[in-house]
Amino acid sequence: MLRPEPDQRGRLVEIRDGLLARIIEAEREGRLGELEGLEVSLSGAQDKLAQLDAEQARRSTAVDLGIPTFPDIAGRHGSAPLQP
Template identity: 70%
Template sequence: MQPGLDPAQWARLAEIRDNLIARIAEAETEGWLGEIEGLQVSLAGAEEKLRQLDAEQAGRHTAVDLGIPAFRDIAGRGGASPLPPQ
């Protein structure tokens, strides 16, 4: 994750992203072509930061499958076998 990104700021970044989307739509409606490119660059940056935060959060909550040992895997551990060798 990029230094300085705070997971607590996810909601604020999402709000900024949503605002940029609305501003791009307005600029397109009004024909402000020069404004659109700058807003799209800002939108791409906000979306990238959100992806980084999402990836960081997903990494923190990844489940690890430790497996469940089968009886045959643990039966021979410690002590004598209850059955005589065949």
């Protein structure tokens, strides 16, 4: 499975929009064989756009791993005094 590059999202939107226009034209002119192929291509373009959106949502969501940060650690004081 090929992963689309995020910077190609605009191009995928153009492709999807072009496919939608061609589907409308094929329906209007009764080209049913072409219509089926265009719908398959449209489904693929929409899937790729959904992959890009899911990847973007995943990357923008922070995950707490439960690892303490430096301020959390540095602010703690030990309970036992140091021995000279």
